[in-house]
Amino acid sequence: MEEAKTSRINATALRAYIMLAVLGLIWIYFHWATPGNTFLTARNLSNLMTQMSVTGIIAVGMLMVIVSGNIDLSVGSVVGFAGGIAAFLMTTWGFGLPVAIIAAILVGVAVGVFQGSLTAYLNIPAFIVTLGGLLAWRGAVKWLLGGNTIPVADETFKAIGNANIPATVGWVLAGIAVLAVIYSAYRRANSVQQYGLGEANYKGELLKAIIPAGAVIAFIAVMNAWQGVPVPVLIMLAVALLGAFLTNSTVFGRYLYAIGGNPDAARLSGINDKRNILKVYALLGALTGVASLIFTARVGSAAPDAGVLKELDAIAACVIGGASLMGGRGTIFGACLGALIMASLDNGMSLLNVRDFMQDIIKGSILVAAVGLDMAGRKQT
Amino acid sequence: MPLLEMRNIVKEFPGVRALDGVSLTLDAGEFHSLVGENGAGKSTLMKVLSGVYPEGTFAGEILVDDASRHFRGIRDSEKAGIAIIFQELSLVKELTVGENIFLGREPSRFGIVNWSELYHRATKLLQDLNLPIDPQVKAGSLGIGQQQLVEIAKALSQDAKILVLDEPTAALTESEVETLFGILENLRKRGVGMIYISHKLDEVFRMSDRVTVLRDGKTVATHTAADTNTNEIIAAMVGREVGDIFPVTTHSRGATALSVSNLTAYSADIAGKKLVDSVSFAVKKGEVLGIAGLMGAGRSELLMSIFAAWRGKHVRGIEVDGRPVKINSPSDAIDNGIGFVTEDRKRFGLILEQTIVDNMTLAGLKRLSGRIFTNRTKENHAVAGAMKSLRIKANSPLTVAGTLSGGNQQKIVLGKWLLTDPSVLFLDEPTRGIDVGAKQEIYAEINRLAKEGMAIVLVSSELPEVLGLSDRIIVLHEGRVTGEFTREDATPEKVMAAATGNH
Numbered sequence: 001m002e003e004a005k006t007s008r009i010n011a012t013a014l015r016a017y018i019m020l021a022v023l024g025l026i027w028i029y030f031h032w033a034t035p036g037n038t039f040l041t042a043r044n045l046s047n048l049m050t051q052m053s054v055t056g057i058i059a060v061g062m063l064m065v066i067v068s069g070n071i072d073l074s075v076g077s078v079v080g081f082a083g084g085i086a087a088f089l090m091t092t093w094g095f096g097l098p099v100a101i102i103a104a105i106l107v108g109v110a111v112g113v114f115q116g117s118l119t120a121y122l123n124i125p126a127f128i129v130t131l132g133g134l135l136a137w138r139g140a141v142k143w144l145l146g147g148n149t150i151p152v153a154d155e156t157f158k159a160i161g162n163a164n165i166p167a168t169v170g171w172v173l174a175g176i177a178v179l180a181v182i183y184s185a186y187r188r189a190n191s192v193q194q195y196g197l198g199e200a201n202y203k204g205e206l207l208k209a210i211i212p213a214g215a216v217i218a219f220i221a222v223m224n225a226w227q228g229v230p231v232p233v234l235i236m237l238a239v240a241l242l243g244a245f246l247t248n249s250t251v252f253g254r255y256l257y258a259i260g261g262n263p264d265a266a267r268l269s270g271i272n273d274k275r276n277i278l279k280v281y282a283l284l285g286a287l288t289g290v291a292s293l294i295f296t297a298r299v300g301s302a303a304p305d306a307g308v309l310k311e312l313d314a315i316a317a318c319v320i321g322g323a324s325l326m327g328g329r330g331t332i333f334g335a336c337l338g339a340l341i342m343a344s345l346d347n348g349m350s351l352l353n354v355r356d357f358m359q360d361i362i363k364g365s366i367l368v369a370a371v372g373l374d375m376a377g378r379k380q381t
Numbered sequence: 382m383p384l385l386e387m388r389n390i391v392k393e394f395p396g397v398r399a400l401d402g403v404s405l406t407l408d409a410g411e412f413h414s415l416v417g418e419n420g421a422g423k424s425t426l427m428k429v430l431s432g433v434y435p436e437g438t439f440a441g442e443i444l445v446d447d448a449s450r451h452f453r454g455i456r457d458s459e460k461a462g463i464a465i466i467f468q469e470l471s472l473v474k475e476l477t478v479g480e481n482i483f484l485g486r487e488p489s490r491f492g493i494v495n496w497s498e499l500y501h502r503a504t505k506l507l508q509d510l511n512l513p514i515d516p517q518v519k520a521g522s523l524g525i526g527q528q529q530l531v532e533i534a535k536a537l538s539q540d541a542k543i544l545v546l547d548e549p550t551a552a553l554t555e556s557e558v559e560t561l562f563g564i565l566e567n568l569r570k571r572g573v574g575m576i577y578i579s580h581k582l583d584e585v586f587r588m589s590d591r592v593t594v595l596r597d598g599k600t601v602a603t604h605t606a607a608d609t610n611t612n613e614i615i616a617a618m619v620g621r622e623v624g625d626i627f628p629v630t631t632h633s634r635g636a637t638a639l640s641v642s643n644l645t646a647y648s649a650d651i652a653g654k655k656l657v658d659s660v661s662f663a664v665k666k667g668e669v670l671g672i673a674g675l676m677g678a679g680r681s682e683l684l685m686s687i688f689a690a691w692r693g694k695h696v697r698g699i700e701v702d703g704r705p706v707k708i709n710s711p712s713d714a715i716d717n718g719i720g721f722v723t724e725d726r727k728r729f730g731l732i733l734e735q736t737i738v739d740n741m742t743l744a745g746l747k748r749l750s751g752r753i754f755t756n757r758t759k760e761n762h763a764v765a766g767a768m769k770s771l772r773i774k775a776n777s778p779l780t781v782a783g784t785l786s787g788g789n790q791q792k793i794v795l796g797k798w799l800l801t802d803p804s805v806l807f808l809d810e811p812t813r814g815i816d817v818g819a820k821q822e823i824y825a826e827i828n829r830l831a832k833e834g835m836a837i838v839l840v841s842s843e844l845p846e847v848l849g850l851s852d853r854i855i856v857l858h859e860g861r862v863t864g865e866f867t868r869e870d871a872t873p874e875k876v877m878a879a880a881t882g883n884h
Contacts (some may be wrong), residue, residue, distance in 0.1 A: 063736055188758075249755055251746055258743055261732035268723055269744035269797070270712035328734060347449035361786075 002317045005277075015322055015374075021338050026300075026341065030348030039348055042225035045234075046164075048203045049223075052343030053232035054079070056336055057089055057291040058310060059317040060243035061284030063335040066109065066318050067247070068280050069260035069327025070119060070126040074111070075288045075314060079307025080141040082107040083292035087150045087302030090157065097157050105289035112285020113278065119283075120274040134311065160235075161297030164228035173229075174220040178213045185209040203258030232294045239287060243332040246283075256280060262325025344372040382575045384409045385463075385543050390441035392422075392598075399425045400439070401598040407543065414577045414585040415619055417593030417595035418877075419676055419842035423578050426595070427545050430576075431465045432458040443640040445543070452821040461814045464536030465545040470528050472535075473619050479503035482535045506534050507550050510564050525651055526557035533564060538678075544568065545576045548866055549798065550584060551677045562588065578883035580675040582611050594618055611883050612874070619844060619873035621858055634852070635666035636837035639719070642698040646679070646686040646860075656682045656693070658860040664805065664836045671672055671851030672840045674709045675880050679860040680840045681724055684807045688714045701805070715744060720803030722795050724840075726787075730794035732781030736835035737775060738764045740782050740793050751828070767796040774824055788819025795823065805836045812846065824850060832866045 030039040038044055059073050063302075065072050085107050086100040095103075115133055119126045153159070165173075185205040193200040223229040247253040258266040259273045267273055296302050321338030322329025345366065349359045383406040392400040400422045407413050415423050428434050430443065432452030443450045445461045452458045464820060472481045479500045480487075485770070503516035512530055520528060528551055534546055543719055548594060550558050565588065568854045578795045581587055588839040589606040594617040601617045627852075640663035648654040657679040664670040686695035689708050699706055701717045723729035731740055742749045742760045749763050750756050771792045775785055782793055787868075791811065798806060806879050808827070811818045831837055841847050847854055854871050856864035856879035864879030 191758035195758050251750065251753055251755060254739070254743075254755060257739070259731055261735055262728075264729050265732055266743070268688070268711055270710070270715040270719065272710065272712065313527070324384075327386060328732065368840065 001345040003083060014025065016333065016337075019321070019334070019341070021343055023092070023344065025179050025336065026344050026348065030344070030351065032334045034348070034351045039351060044347070044351070045222055046226045046230060046346055048340075048343055048347045049233040049236075050127045051347060053230075053236040053251070054291045054298075054307075054337050054344065055310065055317060056236045056339040057287050057294070058314040059238045059321075059331055059335045060239050060286075061280075061287035062311075062314040062322055063318045063321070063330050063332055064243065064253075064280050065248065065255055065284050066315070066323045067327060067330050068256045068277055069263065070277060070327065071130065072133075073127065073311050074115065074137055074282065075284065075291075076307040076312070077134050077137035077141065077290040078108055078111050078285070078288045079295055079310050080302075080304065081137040081144070081292075082289045082301075083296035083306050084141045084144045084150075084302045084304075087152050087296055088144060090152055090154055091150055093166045097154060100157070101293060103175070104293050105286050107224035108285035108289025108292065109282050110285070112281040112288075114276040116281025120277040124380060130184045138308075141306070145302060145304050147304055148300050149303040152296065157293075158297050158300055159231060161232055161294050162297075163231045163233060164223075165231065167224040167228050168218045169303070170224050170229045173234075175215045176218050181209045181213045181216070182206065213331075214343050216222070232298065235290065235294065240332060240336050247332055250275065251330075252279065257328055260329070262328070313339075313342060316367050320367065322374065382409075383407060383444075384446065385430075386442075386444040386447075387426070387430065388442040388444070390426065390439060390443075391428055392425055392434060392439040399431070399598050399722075402441075403595065403598065403600050405576075405600070405603075407576060408571050409542070409574055410572045412569055412575050412577060412588050412592045413588040414579065414592045415595065416579065416582070416585060416592060416614060417601075418844060421595040421618075422548060422598040423595055425466060426577070426600075427578065430545065431463060432456055439844070444789070451632055459539055459541075462542035462547070464539055464541035464543070465547070466529070466532045466536060466549060467547050470525070472520040473529055474519065475518060477517050478507075478514055478520055478523070478531050479516035481531060482506065482516070482538050484535075485708065486539075492777045492868050502538070503534075506538050510534055510567075512538070512564075512741060526553040529553060530557070530561065533561075537568075541573065543574050543576070545578075547578045548580065548676070549577075550581065560585075575799075578678075580881060582614060582883060585614075586611065596620055611878070611881075615874055615881065615883070617876045619877050625687055635834060638666045638701070638705060638837075640700045641663050641687055642700075644683060644695065644697035646682045646685055646691050646695040647693045649691075651707065655862050657686065657695075658855075660860070660862055661681070662855055662862075664838055665829055666836050667834045668852045669831050669837045669839055669850050670855060671847035671854040672838065673844065673847045673876050673880055674857035676880060677859075678857040678880065680857055681809055681858075683857070684721065684838065684840060685811055688719065688807070690721075699786065715801055715803075716806035719800075719807065720744075720798035720801050720805070721807040722798050722809060722811055723812065726790050726794050730797075731782050731790060735780060736741075736779045736781055737768065737773070737776040737785075737793055741767060741778075741797045741800060744797050748802070749800060757825075763800060764796070767800055769798075771796050771826065773833065774780065785814075786819075788815040789824075791815050791819065791823065795826065803835065805838070806830065807838045807840075809840045810842060811839070812841070812843070844876060848873065848876070856880050 021122060027040060031037055062075065070129050083103040086104040087190065089095040089100045089103055090097065111133065115129050118124045118129045138227055168258065185208065189200040189202045189205040192198050254268065255276050258271060259320035260278060291305065316352060317333045318330060318340055319325065321334025322332065323335065342363065345363055346359070349362065384840050385407040385654040387405045389405065390400050390403045403422065404424055417423055429439050432454045436451040452462050473484065476484070482503050483499050488495045488502070500516050507514050509515060512534065514523065514527060516530065520531060522532065549561060553561065564663055568575065575594045577588065586606060590612060591603060592606055592609065593603040594614060596599045596618060601620060644657055644660045645655055648656050662670065672683065682691055685691035686697060687699060689710050699708055706717050712843060727733060729782050735866045738760055741764045750760050761778050768775070768778065773789050773796065773858060775789060775793045782790060795811065827837060838849065839850060848871055852868050854866045854876060856876055858880055859882065863882060864876065866875060
């Protein structure tokens, strides 16, 4: 029993270390292979992070949907649809930026609530509902835009996708983050004592806080070495933190894991599975709305094919990050790491001028290989 | 010369000897009933016979037509002329009746199915049995009873000489039962030997030539049906003393904690079929109420319906502490102080891949942790306490539930519900498949909880358990209450008689 327990805890941690190691290897390889060793420069890392922001934000919501034992194939089309509505409101109808932002997010939420209720209350399989959504919302964008690309001139709007925050603000945020890490370490140590589970181990908890604190400082330093933290990256980090908090520290998050792990046991334990599934779809919808704004702002226009295949990028990120499509298993950290690995492959292969068909073949193979290795590893334990 | 002979069959599972030297003979054209309590070994014996448990996983000998047989799988036993109709239907619902009958043995040439021959033969077979069923309709479109009859047709299409029926009438209507018995009567005349497993003693006596009683994996008696009677069979079925693992404790009873009136629950699959029919009962604070009954009597459905967790339609009136309450979801039930240690812990009780803490705090999460935000340390603290008092043997609250033994898993489910601080606790088969030590600890816990004033409703298929723990027992038979006994007048014979509908 001792072994069973330790091996499981190690397995989760081990998995994260292996993924970080794989990411490191990919980075080192691209740095070595790119002409002029341009991969690991502040400028490219800043680009890389910006490129992953849309997928990263969607992956956070997708992870929670997958943990609950469901799936959403429609998010790519919803990125196009919500972004299209935002652009349409600002250009054709002349509304201001706040209206456009709220509208894009509300569209995402409405789609999420609609599809979530079809899945949860009418028992239509999530795969089918959202496959229908994939087609229908794409059709809606094409209809809305009449097949044209609508350029958005509003500079404030474009800033959502392209601006950077000043270096000093970056350092202030870093300071806040480091303080938060230290404070939570202190609280963890304290509460152990409070509930009589042992002595407060301040030293040990603080030592454990060094790695995240160091990561925050290193990240800000690298981003500031170029133009400062890009706004979309800041939004993505905020979303990831929110997602990690929801999954780890709220009743809602725990219910998601329970519903995905054993729906019968969850229901008999008094959990309203339908309502929680509806909520998680609404949340993914909201995040998809946010992602659609970044996507549209980055490109500077709404296009009929905006966001095509984004659903698959997000699902791939979750799965590479260790989520199980059967539900009940997966972490936000893993999903973000998965998104970073996918973005690194895209970025690195582009720098190496790998032809786009070859990029697709390589990414597809890596996805299958990653899950294959994961399954093989699981079987042994 | 017997058609079939099973000699000294011994089958062991880890920690349990399910069959302990069972012998059975069956003659051609004989109707031989096999009876016993739940868990007596009837189904295990038939799984040995059919090759579900292959040669080598059990000890003993099987002879068909006086020749020793070695079955490595179901195919082998089918070749020897043995066909088994299990309790759970095994038809493929999306295939037609004809396709089902010849599944895996389709008349074909070069791998191409000869459909006209298949349906021709199926039609003839169904006609021979006087079954007005179209072989071209999908099996799933038939009622459960008709599906059962198709299974029998399928068995006969394989020229079975030995037919085993495991509770075949459980899902049948009365007229379907008559059809079935008509068919079986015909088969008897044709010389087919039949082993009939049933809890319904009236059916057993109506049809049987001989009756064999199993108890605790042993053959207790084989009687010629004409020379015995219901009482003798019931006595043989129960036959054991309630051991002293049940310390007799008298609980002082308080006010009525829960009362249920006119509960009727319908099957989720068969329209209009009542699984529980107008059952009313009440349980007082500090009282252990046992609900006895055989498989399919409606006990779990009764509890599930009170808890608003039954899939089918159900109607009932519920009063908690003397005031009427509406319970429309399990969370309503929990809010009204009802806890439900469900049966089948792997399916209904646990999330096997999650930790002990995550499992134990699930039902009472908002109370134990926080309404919106969770507090892990607080949870660990509560769970550590519960693990200690329930003596859950695991290293830490972070051990994964699925790695633990059955007894410890069962205690986690119990702990989960105790952590909701219930005033009424339902226990459905709380000791199924766990070792004796863990059983005793759970019995002690039940007695302790009752002493503290909790009202307990205990469903168990183990008669000694119900008799040993309950202050009062109600007995269900086919969804109706057929008996009610106090601890003083409950005897195994009386309870079993009520459970088999002989009251």
